[in-house]
Amino acid sequence: MTDQMVTLSYLTLLIILKILMLAHAVGNEEKENEDVTCRAPNGSPGYCLLYTECANLTNWKIQNNIQTSNDLNKMFCQNDQVHVCCNRTNYYFSDTNYISQLNPKGLAILEEEKCYRLSGDRVSNGKSVRLGQYPFMALLKYIVEGRQFLCGGTLVTSRFVLTAAHCKTDQLFSVRLGEHDISTDVDCLSSSIRLCLPEPEEYEIEEIFIHPQYMNPRLTHDVALLKLKREVKIQVHIRPICLPISQLVYDHSDEIQYYTIAGWGHTENSYSTNVLQHAEIPHQPREVCQKIFAESGVNITYDHICAGGENRIDTCKGDSGGPLFATVPFKTFNSLIIYRQVQFGIVSFGLTGCGGENVNAAAYANLMEYMPWVTEIIGNNT
Numbered sequence: 001m002t003d004q005m006v007t008l009s010y011l012t013l014l015i016i017l018k019i020l021m022l023a024h025a026v027g028n029e030e031k032e033n034e035d036v037t038c039r040a041p042n043g044s045p046g047y048c049l050l051y052t053e054c055a056n057l058t059n060w061k062i063q064n065n066i067q068t069s070n071d072l073n074k075m076f077c078q079n080d081q082v083h084v085c086c087n088r089t090n091y092y093f094s095d096t097n098y099i100s101q102l103n104p105k106g107l108a109i110l111e112e113e114k115c116y117r118l119s120g121d122r123v124s125n126g127k128s129v130r131l132g133q134y135p136f137m138a139l140l141k142y143i144v145e146g147r148q149f150l151c152g153g154t155l156v157t158s159r160f161v162l163t164a165a166h167c168k169t170d171q172l173f174s175v176r177l178g179e180h181d182i183s184t185d186v187d188c189l190s191s192s193i194r195l196c197l198p199e200p201e202e203y204e205i206e207e208i209f210i211h212p213q214y215m216n217p218r219l220t221h222d223v224a225l226l227k228l229k230r231e232v233k234i235q236v237h238i239r240p241i242c243l244p245i246s247q248l249v250y251d252h253s254d255e256i257q258y259y260t261i262a263g264w265g266h267t268e269n270s271y272s273t274n275v276l277q278h279a280e281i282p283h284q285p286r287e288v289c290q291k292i293f294a295e296s297g298v299n300i301t302y303d304h305i306c307a308g309g310e311n312r313i314d315t316c317k318g319d320s321g322g323p324l325f326a327t328v329p330f331k332t333f334n335s336l337i338i339y340r341q342v343q344f345g346i347v348s349f350g351l352t353g354c355g356g357e358n359v360n361a362a363a364y365a366n367l368m369e370y371m372p373w374v375t376e377i378i379g380n381n382t
Helices: 003-023 057-063 069-073 104-112 247-255 286-296 367-381
Strands: 036-039 045-050 083-087 137-142 149-155 160-163 172-177 201-210 224-228 258-263 277-284 304-308 323-333 336-349 361-366
Touching (some): 149 172, 224 367, 247 323, 258 336, 277 286, 336 367
Antiparallel strands (some): 137 149, 149 160, 201 224, 323 336, 336 361
């Protein structure tokens, strides 16, 4: 079906809905107020609502990937052609019209990136990752005595690395990509099996963009972008992570129960690790973090994701700026759903003594709230 025919069918649907609404307006008050769970045409969860109560009705063609007249019919629920399956309000992004908030030029650049496909924190109490498992991981290098890698980050385009705003200091000098084991020049599978990655690469920083509303020490709006002086060549061990840039990601983001964290930070014994670590942590209600950080004067809002507090697994000093990510539906191709590892958060702050007996959840910058700013910076500076 052509776009013109779909548009015509879509307009016809709206007209039919309005007519049927008038016909069913009397005597259905109790039924109209019932919330019935359902699935929208794109498979995302929703509520079966009277069409006038669905705020995103006019955006359905984009949000639900409407291709045919059958897709239009799938919107109806309760078999009365008055109630429709309305996408519920997303837990992570307060504005249901998510994609329209993103900078078009920046969005186009991110869509062109061949972000990491799935293969076959410090993370306290985490496990070492497989060689080259997370090619999007970045290490921030500082001109200081002792250990020079003090923060993490993620490669998001061939010119930009995403990190936390509080990682920016006058000593921040460069970014290392393609690293696995800091203690070796070349990372190999084992000493006996010489299956090795190419050497890691270092890139000097051309410009640092800090979110204009960043506040320290409260660590709100804790987001930054580092523009590299030269373009990154995509290789087997260096590749951007996927960001939440599709409606499909938006629709499924509030279903995440566990995230993955990764980094080279401190271990449970406060020793730094040379090998990249990773672990899974549970998503927690924001109220959990609000209770934990209330005494510190930090207000947990939509700007944060609350996660962790299980099995002594935590992010620690040295993990700041690193990713909180999960595997979710990313896009569709010939009716198939393509999954990707998508970054949803940035390691921001937690309590001292991470990974101890009484480990608590930590707060992560909620990337979906900052994607309008991220796409604007990338779009205007690439």
